[in-house]
Amino acid sequence: MISRRGLLAATGLTLLAGCSSTMDPNGPLLFWSSLRGTNTVVDAWNSANPREPVVLETVTSGFAGGNAKLSNAARAGNAPDVVSMADADLPMFALDGVAADVTDLVSARSRAELGEVAWSGATFGGKVYGVPLDLPPLLMLYREDLLRDHGVEVPTTWDEFRDAARVLKARGIHLTAFHPNGYNLLAAHVMQAGGRWFDVDRDSWVVNFTDQGSLRAAEYWQGLLDEDLLFLAPGSSQEWLAALAGGRVAAHLVSVWGVAALASSVPGGAGKWRIAPVPQWDPARPSIGRDGASLHVITAESTKKDRAMRFVEWMSTSPEAITARLSSGRSSLFPASPKLWGPASTQFKTTFYGGQDLYGLAARQYELQHGDWTWGPRMQSTATSIHHGLARIPYGTTIARALRDAEAETLPDMRSLGLAVRRS
Known part of the structure; x- marks a missing residue:
C-alpha cells in the first residue's frame, strides 16, 4: 500500500509557522496538512480572501508524524486552528478534547451536499467533529x-x-x-x-x-x-x-x-x-x-472557529478548491461532494491510465459505499x-x-x- 498520508504536499508556499497563534482572534488561520495539493488550495483561498489569510504548515503523516505532533501541540497549548486527518483518527482526537464539537457551526448546505455516508465518518457520539473532504471507494x-x-x-x-x-x-x-x-x-x-x-x-x-x-x-x-x-x-x-x-x-x-x-x-x-x-x-x-477518507478538524483551542469553518467548508464544497488541489497533477482526491466530480474529472489527467474516465468510474462505485x-x-x-x-x-x-x-x-x-x- 502506498501510504496516502506519507505522501507530502508539494512545498510551493513559504511556511510561516510560529508567526501567529491560534489564541490571536485577529491573526491568520494556522493550518496543518499532509495531503497532496494542499499548498495550491491555500494559495487559491488566500488570493480570493486576503482579509482572512491562512498559513499552511506541511506535516508528515501517520502515528509518529502528524498525529503525535498534534497531540503534543494540544498539550502545550499551541495547536493549529485547522488540521487534516484520516477519519480513523477522529474518535481519538474527539475523546481527547483536541477536536472541537462543530455541530452547530456546520451549514445546512454542507450537510446536504456532502451526504449521510460522508458525515458518518465525521461524527462521533452524535456530534460532528470534522468536515468530510473525500469519500474514496x-x-x-x-x-x-x-x-x-x-x-x-x-x-x-x-x-x-x-x-x-x-x-x-x-x-x-x-x-x-x-x-x-x-x-x-x-x-x-x-x-x-x-x-x-x-x-x-x-x-x-x-x-x-x-x-x-x-x-x-x-x-x-x-x-x-x-x-x-x-x-x-x-x-x-x-x-x-x-x-x-x-x-x-x-x-x-x-x-x-x-x-x-x-x-x-x-x-x-x-x-x-x-x-x-x-x-x-x-x-x-x-x-x-474504502481505504483512507480524509476530513478537516477545527481544534478546540482555536479562537477563530467561525473563520475556520468558512475555510473548511470551502475546501470541501468549492469547485475552485478542488480545481486548485488537482492542478499540479499530484492529487487524485475524490470529493465527498458529488457536485465537484465534474470539475475534478476535467482537471485530473489520466494519461498514465490510457485516458480512462477515473471520476466516472469512481462515481459509480461511490454509490456502493455505506456508513x-x-x-x-x-x-x-x-x-x-x-x-x-x-x-x-x-x-x-x-x-x-x-x-x-x-x-x-x-x-x-x-x-x-x-x-x-x-x-x-
Missing part, C-alpha cells in the same frame, strides 16, 4: 498488458480474482500484494464483506474483530497467502515498488487517492496501467470498502496491534489470529481509558 489498478499477454480477464468477483492469481503465479507473476503494515486496506476488505470491528450500544463500546464479515475477509486473503499467490511486502517499501515497476506484481488495490500516487511511484508504467472496480463477493448485492462502520477510539494502538500480528505471518501466524490478538489487546486498552466496553 476502493479500486483495482492493474497492468493491462500483463493480464492480456497471459490470457487473464479482469476479475469481477473474488473467486475470479483467485483464479487469475493462480494463472499469473504459474507464469512467475503475483497478481497483487499483501501488506503487513496495511491495517486500513484490511479494514476496507472487512467493510466490503459486511464486518464491523467497533460499534456503540447506548453507553458502551462493542468490539468484535472476528465477526462473520471479518473472518470472511481474513480467511479469503489467508487462502491466497497459503497458496503463495500474493507478494508479501510492506506497503511503500522499495521491495514492493520495485516489483510493481518490474512487472512482477500486476495489480494494486487502493482507494481513488492512490491513482495519482501510483503514477508518481512507477512512472515507467505510463500507458500500461488501467483502472477497474474492485471485485465483488456477490455481484447481485454489490458493496465496496455502517465505526472506527475505534484508539486506532493508533489497535492498528499497531494488528500490524504486529500480521508481521508474524511468515512465521506461521494467520490473519484471523492477528485479528484475535489485536482484539484481545484492544479491549483492556479501551478499559484503561475508563470506557465501558464489551465483546459482542
Whole structure:
C-alpha cells in the first residue's frame, strides 16, 4: 500500500509557522496538512480572501508524524486552528478534547451536499467533529498488458480474482500484494464483506474483530497467502515498488487517492496501467470498502472557529478548491461532494491510465459505499496491534489470529481509558 498520508504536499508556499497563534482572534488561520495539493488550495483561498489569510504548515503523516505532533501541540497549548486527518483518527482526537464539537457551526448546505455516508465518518457520539473532504471507494489498478499477454480477464468477483492469481503465479507473476503494515486496506476488505470491528450500544463500546464479515475477509486473503499467490511486502517499501515497476506484481488495490500516487511511484508504467472496480463477493448485492477518507478538524483551542469553518467548508464544497488541489497533477482526491466530480474529472489527467474516465468510474462505485462502520477510539494502538500480528505471518501466524490478538489487546486498552466496553 502506498501510504496516502506519507505522501507530502508539494512545498510551493513559504511556511510561516510560529508567526501567529491560534489564541490571536485577529491573526491568520494556522493550518496543518499532509495531503497532496494542499499548498495550491491555500494559495487559491488566500488570493480570493486576503482579509482572512491562512498559513499552511506541511506535516508528515501517520502515528509518529502528524498525529503525535498534534497531540503534543494540544498539550502545550499551541495547536493549529485547522488540521487534516484520516477519519480513523477522529474518535481519538474527539475523546481527547483536541477536536472541537462543530455541530452547530456546520451549514445546512454542507450537510446536504456532502451526504449521510460522508458525515458518518465525521461524527462521533452524535456530534460532528470534522468536515468530510473525500469519500474514496476502493479500486483495482492493474497492468493491462500483463493480464492480456497471459490470457487473464479482469476479475469481477473474488473467486475470479483467485483464479487469475493462480494463472499469473504459474507464469512467475503475483497478481497483487499483501501488506503487513496495511491495517486500513484490511479494514476496507472487512467493510466490503459486511464486518464491523467497533460499534456503540447506548453507553458502551462493542468490539468484535472476528465477526462473520471479518473472518470472511481474513480467511479469503489467508487462502491466497497459503497458496503463495500474493507478494508479501510492506506497503511503500522499495521491495514492493520495485516489483510493481518490474512487472512482477500486476495489480494494486487502493482507494481513488492512490491513482495519482501510483503514477508518481512507477512512472515507467505510463500507458500500461488501467483502472477497474474492485471485485465483488456477490455481484447481485454489490458493496465496496474504502481505504483512507480524509476530513478537516477545527481544534478546540482555536479562537477563530467561525473563520475556520468558512475555510473548511470551502475546501470541501468549492469547485475552485478542488480545481486548485488537482492542478499540479499530484492529487487524485475524490470529493465527498458529488457536485465537484465534474470539475475534478476535467482537471485530473489520466494519461498514465490510457485516458480512462477515473471520476466516472469512481462515481459509480461511490454509490456502493455505506456508513455502517465505526472506527475505534484508539486506532493508533489497535492498528499497531494488528500490524504486529500480521508481521508474524511468515512465521506461521494467520490473519484471523492477528485479528484475535489485536482484539484481545484492544479491549483492556479501551478499559484503561475508563470506557465501558464489551465483546459482542
